[in-house]
Amino acid sequence: MPTINLRGAQKNYGVNAANAVADLDLEIRDGEFMCLLGPSGCGKTTTLRMIAGLENLSGGEIQVGERVVDSVQQGIFVPPEKREMGLVFQSYALWPHLTIERNTDFGLRLRNLPKAEREARVERVMQALDISKYRDRYPSQLSGGQQQRVALARMLAVNPGVLLLDEPLSNLDARLRLEMRAELKRLHNEFKTTIVFVTHDQWEAMTLATTIAVMNEGTLQQMGTPNDIYDRPANRFVAEFVGSPPINILTFGKPGISDIADKAETYFSKNYPKLRGIGSIGLRPEAMGYVAKQKSVPEDSFSAEMTVTGVLPTGGSWILELRSKNHTLFLTTHALPRIDSGERVFVHAPPEAMHVFDGQGRRVSEADTVLRKNTYN
Amino acid sequence: MALLSETTNADTPARGASSAPSAWQTWRYRLKIALREPTTLIGVLTAVLFTYLIVVPIISIVLDSVRVQFGHERRLGKDVGDLTVYYLDRAFFSPVATDLFWRPLLNTLTVALGAISLSLVIGTVLAWLISRTDMFGRRWFATALIVPYMLPAWTFALAWTTLFKNRTVGGQPGWFEAIGLTPPDWVAYGRFPITIILALHYTPFVILLFGSALRRFDSQLEDSARILGARRYQVAIQIIMPLMRPALLSSMVLIFAKCLGEFGVPYVLGLPVKFEVLSTSLFRSIASRQTGVAGVVAASIMLIGIITLMIDARLVREARRFVTIGSKGSMNRQNRLGKLRLPATGFAAAVFIVSVAMPLLTLVLSTVMKVPARFTLDNFTLDYWIGTDLHTVALQTGILLSPDLWAAAKNTMMIVGLASLVSGVLGLLVGYVVIRTPVRSLSIYLRQVTFLPYLVPGIAFAAAYLSLFAVPRGPMPALYGTVTILILALIADQMPYASRAGISAMTQLGKDPEEAAQIAGAGWFRRMIYIVIPIQKGSLVTGVLLPFISGIKGLSLFVILAVPSTDVLTTFSLRLVDYHYTQAANAVVLIIAAIAYFGTLLAQKLTRTNLAEGLGS
Numbered sequence: 001m002p003t004i005n006l007r008g009a010q011k012n013y014g015v016n017a018a019n020a021v022a023d024l025d026l027e028i029r030d031g032e033f034m035c036l037l038g039p040s041g042c043g044k045t046t047t048l049r050m051i052a053g054l055e056n057l058s059g060g061e062i063q064v065g066e067r068v069v070d071s072v073q074q075g076i077f078v079p080p081e082k083r084e085m086g087l088v089f090q091s092y093a094l095w096p097h098l099t100i101e102r103n104t105d106f107g108l109r110l111r112n113l114p115k116a117e118r119e120a121r122v123e124r125v126m127q128a129l130d131i132s133k134y135r136d137r138y139p140s141q142l143s144g145g146q147q148q149r150v151a152l153a154r155m156l157a158v159n160p161g162v163l164l165l166d167e168p169l170s171n172l173d174a175r176l177r178l179e180m181r182a183e184l185k186r187l188h189n190e191f192k193t194t195i196v197f198v199t200h201d202q203w204e205a206m207t208l209a210t211t212i213a214v215m216n217e218g219t220l221q222q223m224g225t226p227n228d229i230y231d232r233p234a235n236r237f238v239a240e241f242v243g244s245p246p247i248n249i250l251t252f253g254k255p256g257i258s259d260i261a262d263k264a265e266t267y268f269s270k271n272y273p274k275l276r277g278i279g280s281i282g283l284r285p286e287a288m289g290y291v292a293k294q295k296s297v298p299e300d301s302f303s304a305e306m307t308v309t310g311v312l313p314t315g316g317s318w319i320l321e322l323r324s325k326n327h328t329l330f331l332t333t334h335a336l337p338r339i340d341s342g343e344r345v346f347v348h349a350p351p352e353a354m355h356v357f358d359g360q361g362r363r364v365s366e367a368d369t370v371l372r373k374n375t376y377n
Numbered sequence: 378m379a380l381l382s383e384t385t386n387a388d389t390p391a392r393g394a395s396s397a398p399s400a401w402q403t404w405r406y407r408l409k410i411a412l413r414e415p416t417t418l419i420g421v422l423t424a425v426l427f428t429y430l431i432v433v434p435i436i437s438i439v440l441d442s443v444r445v446q447f448g449h450e451r452r453l454g455k456d457v458g459d460l461t462v463y464y465l466d467r468a469f470f471s472p473v474a475t476d477l478f479w480r481p482l483l484n485t486l487t488v489a490l491g492a493i494s495l496s497l498v499i500g501t502v503l504a505w506l507i508s509r510t511d512m513f514g515r516r517w518f519a520t521a522l523i524v525p526y527m528l529p530a531w532t533f534a535l536a537w538t539t540l541f542k543n544r545t546v547g548g549q550p551g552w553f554e555a556i557g558l559t560p561p562d563w564v565a566y567g568r569f570p571i572t573i574i575l576a577l578h579y580t581p582f583v584i585l586l587f588g589s590a591l592r593r594f595d596s597q598l599e600d601s602a603r604i605l606g607a608r609r610y611q612v613a614i615q616i617i618m619p620l621m622r623p624a625l626l627s628s629m630v631l632i633f634a635k636c637l638g639e640f641g642v643p644y645v646l647g648l649p650v651k652f653e654v655l656s657t658s659l660f661r662s663i664a665s666r667q668t669g670v671a672g673v674v675a676a677s678i679m680l681i682g683i684i685t686l687m688i689d690a691r692l693v694r695e696a697r698r699f700v701t702i703g704s705k706g707s708m709n710r711q712n713r714l715g716k717l718r719l720p721a722t723g724f725a726a727a728v729f730i731v732s733v734a735m736p737l738l739t740l741v742l743s744t745v746m747k748v749p750a751r752f753t754l755d756n757f758t759l760d761y762w763i764g765t766d767l768h769t770v771a772l773q774t775g776i777l778l779s780p781d782l783w784a785a786a787k788n789t790m791m792i793v794g795l796a797s798l799v800s801g802v803l804g805l806l807v808g809y810v811v812i813r814t815p816v817r818s819l820s821i822y823l824r825q826v827t828f829l830p831y832l833v834p835g836i837a838f839a840a841a842y843l844s845l846f847a848v849p850r851g852p853m854p855a856l857y858g859t860v861t862i863l864i865l866a867l868i869a870d871q872m873p874y875a876s877r878a879g880i881s882a883m884t885q886l887g888k889d890p891e892e893a894a895q896i897a898g899a900g901w902f903r904r905m906i907y908i909v910i911p912i913q914k915g916s917l918v919t920g921v922l923l924p925f926i927s928g929i930k931g932l933s934l935f936v937i938l939a940v941p942s943t944d945v946l947t948t949f950s951l952r953l954v955d956y957h958y959t960q961a962a963n964a965v966v967l968i969i970a971a972i973a974y975f976g977t978l979l980a981q982k983l984t985r986t987n988l989a990e991g992l993g994s
Contacts, residue, residue, distance in 0.1 A: 052896060054892050054895070054896075056406070056407075056410050056815070057406075058403075059397060059398050059403075071406075072398040072402055072403055072406045073398050073402050075402065075405045075406050075409055077406065077409055077410055077413065079413060079895070079900075080892070080895045080896055081895050081896070081897075081898045081899055081900055082898075084898075085896060086896065087892075087893070087896045089889050089892070089893060091887070091889050093887075093889030093890050093892065093893040094890075094893075095890050095893070095894070095908060095912070096890070096912060097911045097912050106894070106897050106899075106907075107897035107898055110897060110898045110899055110903065111898060151893075154893075154897070155896070155897075158897065158898070
């Protein structure tokens, strides 16, 4: 299957409107399970629809394999019906006047395949998605989860090279969602299609994707493996968007605003005097620990004394809310916390757990080499 | 991998492909997309068609009012077509202006205001009783009280004359006259009966609009006020009324706009005492070939109509601010009426009797009685329906045996049927183009131009058609007296409803099902045939049926554009009224009413919706 390339893709609605997608470069390789992740309104759905051809470009071009399918400069536009892709809509968009079988069969009929082959392929996908028992029903007679399967089956039947999914799981309840995630992963392996998946749910992206592209305000923030995104967020937006509870940010260079940040600044100038121009650092809640006595703080770690103001069980793990004079931090732990609100503890974080960003919020990669010298990199 | 993830960061290196496209390139690309599918082409064609059918006639009649008309060259010392203020002067400032314009205007306004006040009082009470109380038979009343709206307004005018006609006018006397109680002129004709009848006819408007606003009202808002200690009347005055105001104002404005174009009722009841409103004055100007003055009056009616409906549009926008989101609390909470339960039911029943039962019964009885108001067995006959050899000058058979009726029925079916079919299909097409075309200006133009006739009362619109198509223009032959002009005018007149139905159907459908088909590989024609049309079958049927019903009971367009050879049922019955064939006229009106009523029921059944949404036809 070919690689999809977006080069400088742009979309704006109206001349003076802000760009829904601004100058986007994206490469989706064969067999990839790519997640477009971002908050609502970040342009991820628009990007997906541009790939499908449902949205035309305001600038730039899209290439599939050797073939340019969309280009403002060259005046090329291949309509969606000729792009040979599959798209599962958020609303499923099943045709209400056709039975499940006819819905699944629709694309095959258009391709004028012989009846026997059509029947075989419809049978295969209906079996694979476990919907053959509903073949004579109409979409309105199915539940959300079943409709979702039909929407998938309808697209898989024509065996598209690329399968585009627009938040297909957002209308399902938690349990069904989990099932469908596993299902999608299985289908990806079975049908060997390239999948582009749009979601605002970070866990969905983390669990499914081989590559995640994080978007915000129409621009690509970072592209990488799920681990990359989490462990090496390219900027503060990515760091803060991915992770729950969110990453704790300590902003440097503003003395008096936060005593913890001031303390961290002192820690850095003492231990890592060569690192300059730090705008802020980020500490993941689960990368921090707490101890009752200062002497138990691990060597080299940054630490600060804080008051426990809340212990929130989340089932299997706990979120601690900690306050100093003018700063609040969150910390997660998997061991039952044997402390109560009001107790004072020492919060500590090892250097390798620190994400360092410059004044513009970009990751300082130089800091990683210094701070993470003890870990694999 | 780590390195890669950092280089894909915001600041990107210069690339050939992403340099901004030139204006020419962007334009070429957009054009390619716009012309890729027939949508835009269809849009352009329909836009041209509606410009010709809607905009041009309106411009034409406005021009008529400021240009010298045929036959006035001598008096004005100018050639036909030269600019003149003569007609404006004549209609607004001359000694005859009072009769031509100012008194009709005053009459229109007072009748409309009277009708509005009366229907608001009756309508709000009924709406509240139906939607928020435990009155007996609420459900039945909810349908029964809407019936006057399904019938042509002048059905009631004919019922009124049947009862109250006095010796001022010749022909068969009214029932009261016949039993010796001569009703005074002010009861029999003119302002009083017109106001009452319009009020009764438009009360359903208030019931529907106000009632649906009441039902949508979130009772949690009410409960919150009660919990904070407000009494019932305080809740009513401080919470419910302010939130209901947009619905009330909107129904007022709509009734006003409808009264403005109402022709049948003032024609039947106003003529005997020379009580003129704007629409009848316009009719008289046209009948006496005063095209210039007719232009002025028609343009004035249009202007008032446009202003009124713009106010309405504004109010609707205002009302949207008040839309209470979340229908969780909007359950049908009922107030217990207690001791008032029976009187309330009595009130609703009384309104039903006065506005539906009595008029219809009167009409039915009048068609089977030889002498008015004599209730003896030998006075009843079916001769007026199916008799032969009646001793009358014309129409010597019962109405059902008269070839004239069937000719008129055939004309009606053909003219109204064809026009509705065409406008239904065009409506869906317009809906499709408006929602789908990538050319925004085309979408906006089509939406507005098809809505324009709504702002123009039917009688003024008919006058506009007459002004444009009465004489040959360019390749178009003179159309006056032909079936074509009626069909064209009807199509244009019905486009607001048809295109609105089409647009809302396409909006409801959304673009997903069609895009899914596109992704599956279906081109434009296949999507139309396999997806869009099958899904929209139901709305297409109603898009044809609703214009058909309103066309059947429509009078104002036909009365100006029809000639005896293109008689339809409505004009046929009006002619019978003019010749004082009371029984026959009433019978024809009953036939029309029956078609309109059962048609409406059918349309409701097909769409499984309430009439409230199709308001205005």
